Amino acid sequence: MRVVFLGAPGVGKGTQADRLAVQYQVAKISTGDLLREAVRNRTALGLAAKSYMDQGSLVPDSVVIGLVREKLADPSCVNGFILDGFPRTVPQAEALGTVLVAKGIALDRVVNFQVSREDVVRRLSGRRSCQKCQATFHVDFAPSKMDGVCDRCGEPLVQRSDDRREAIETRLKVYDEQTAPLVRYYDERRLLFPMDASAGVDAVFQHLSQELAQYRAI
């Protein structure tokens, strides 16, 4: 299974990618997670990426393309992979195409998650994450048992700096201008699968699994 998850921030790509990766034993490659890890570890990459991320802007293409190229070479990707949040620009999609051709493989599907703008803002502004184990919650839709405390590891929950309202506006504008053109890009290549992601996590997962079951490794 070699798939790309496309869609605006807050549509639930990460949640679905986590579940699918476990169920089908494929690698999840989330550029957002990789960059946040680099920021936490204060690596040179993290320091360079932080200001872009805090504002809700995109990190330069060359940086994320290098990260993904490295990950795709990892043995954990032999069964397949889910790319979550990459590509986000046409040059990134072209670079991905080149890397896959060089490996003699191709994408099976590009899932385009769709949720109304109102819901996206509600999902992002109420999201809370654990800085230690990366578990995510939502103040209304998936609250932790104890307010502000992670159910999984007991550490405090925080709001991601880019889930603040000003950054959300920037991220949605960046999505419209730079990422939305990928819908057409992949539709023209007959890879696009539109996915209504407005239902609950379980219903969306069931629909997604049905569509992608044909690509699972045997």
Ligand code: AMP
């Ligand atoms: P995400 O967790 O996917 O919402 O990503 C969080 C932030 O990481 C984004 O707002 C960008 O600043 C950065 N980022 C993640 N993926 C990419 C990408 N493919 N290209 C550029 N920047 C990215």
